[in-house]
Amino acid sequence: MAMPLPDSVTLTRDPAGSLRSWVESSAYSRVGVLLDSNSARHCYPLIREGIPQHDTIEILAGEASKNLLSCEAIWDRLTRLQFDRHSLLVILGGGVLGDMGGFCAATYKRGIDFVLMPTTLLAQVDASIGGKLGIDFQGFKNHLGVFRNPRQVIISTRFLETLPEEEYLSGVAEIAKHCLLSDRDLWNELRSQPPRDIDLDKFIRHSVAFKAQVTSDDPLEAGCRKILNLGHTLGHALETWHLNSGHPVTHGAAIAAGLVIEGLIAIEKAGLSKDDLDGIVQYILRHFGKVKSLPDSETLVSLTLQDKKNKGGSVRYSLLKAIGQPVWDIPVDADYVKRALAGYAGLQI
Numbered sequence: 001m002a003m004p005l006p007d008s009v010t011l012t013r014d015p016a017g018s019l020r021s022w023v024e025s026s027a028y029s030r031v032g033v034l035l036d037s038n039s040a041r042h043c044y045p046l047i048r049e050g051i052p053q054h055d056t057i058e059i060l061a062g063e064a065s066k067n068l069l070s071c072e073a074i075w076d077r078l079t080r081l082q083f084d085r086h087s088l089l090v091i092l093g094g095g096v097l098g099d100m101g102g103f104c105a106a107t108y109k110r111g112i113d114f115v116l117m118p119t120t121l122l123a124q125v126d127a128s129i130g131g132k133l134g135i136d137f138q139g140f141k142n143h144l145g146v147f148r149n150p151r152q153v154i155i156s157t158r159f160l161e162t163l164p165e166e167e168y169l170s171g172v173a174e175i176a177k178h179c180l181l182s183d184r185d186l187w188n189e190l191r192s193q194p195p196r197d198i199d200l201d202k203f204i205r206h207s208v209a210f211k212a213q214v215t216s217d218d219p220l221e222a223g224c225r226k227i228l229n230l231g232h233t234l235g236h237a238l239e240t241w242h243l244n245s246g247h248p249v250t251h252g253a254a255i256a257a258g259l260v261i262e263g264l265i266a267i268e269k270a271g272l273s274k275d276d277l278d279g280i281v282q283y284i285l286r287h288f289g290k291v292k293s294l295p296d297s298e299t300l301v302s303l304t305l306q307d308k309k310n311k312g313g314s315v316r317y318s319l320l321k322a323i324g325q326p327v328w329d330i331p332v333d334a335d336y337v338k339r340a341l342a343g344y345a346g347l348q349i
């Protein structure tokens with residue numbers, strides 16, 4: 001049975017109209033629209049007419065902007081424009097802008113309303129749901145932040161028409177993760193088609209409803225929310241290693257590799273069947289390929305130890321017992337990672 005979308009999320013073909021309805025439903029004193037250089041060019045024209053009176057704030061696109069300096073620029077502009085506590089910030093962009101703009105809104109004058117209008121597939125199916133906001137600091141990702149939900153998330157697939165292919169695939173990796181965690185039938189549907197041909201509305205709806213359910217059951221990640229780390233313990237480590245070695249890979253490519261390597265671990269540690277693993281491997285290799293180079297397992301394990309989700313010295317993973325049956329908090333020691341990494345390295349495309 002399909003899970004319902006939460007009231008706070010709208011999926012629409014008319015993003016300007018949905019934004020107008022939201023703005024008109026509340027007596028905001030001022031409205032600001034936060035943009036990055038790409039969303040300003042490609043997405044802003046689709047919503048501009050929705051709100052007659054507003055100011056815009058533009059930040060340079062990219063993860064490198066997700067820092068305190070950009071926050072200062074945003075807070076500075078809100079201050080100069082004399083935004084008061086009854087103002088609204090509309091955030092139009094990908095996960096970088098959503099995390100950072102939400103953080104700025106949540107802290108400006110102890111918090112003003114904000115609406116997220118995610119414009120990447122990754123932000124639509126993942127980053128805009130669950131209330132995690134924040135910025136990078138001194139080389140540590142999402143090091144400063146808060147939990148706070150937007151008043152509304154307005155999602156439109158119309159924004160995705162200009163999205164570069166690798167950014168689209170990054171979102172598909174998160175959709176795959178959500179299907180693997182929750183629904184064997186949907187996973188089978190996803191893998192029966194090329195990523196560009198999927199019924200986007202259906203998969204976005206499922207991801208949003210599923211993530212919203214998990215995060216409302218466990219908003220502060222004390223327990224079951226940890227399942228969302230599937231593929232991410234090793235995926236994040238790989239992403240960091242590639243970034244530090246000067247050959248960055250997209251988040252989606254790293255997570256896709258993480259899903260496979262953690263799948264190999266799950267065979268030994270969680271009882272995942274060989275058939276289920278084969279399905280995952282085939283899908284990922286066909287559509288994402290393999291990451292071009294790999295660190296040795298000691299380096300990879302030492303990177304997983306830095307993950308802020310760990311407690312003490314032990315690394316705990318979310319793994320699949322079967323498709324749709326995740327387990328979490330499974331301690332995995334370095335030997336397993338070493339064998340799984342060798343297994344991944346030996347896979348033939």
Ligand SMILES: NC(=O)c1ccc[n+]([C@@H]2O[C@H](COP(=O)([O-])OP(=O)(O)OC[C@H]3O[C@@H](n4cnc5c(N)ncnc54)[C@H](O)[C@@H]3O)[C@@H](O)[C@H]2O)c1
Binds near residue numbers: 094095130142
């Ligand atoms: N809060 C959460 O729960 C959560 C979850 C997952 C990821 N994140 C965060 O999300 C960020 C990654 O998000 P992202 O992948 O959306 O990155 P992003 O925001 O950097 O967007 C990717 C690129 O696409 C461009 N872009 C955005 N919309 C576009 C459009 N419609 N057409 C053309 N180009 C467009 C952006 O300008 C950028 O260059 C990371 O910082 C990550 O930490 C947060």
Ligand SMILES: [Zn+2]
Binds near residue numbers: 126232255
């Ligand atoms: Zn992710």
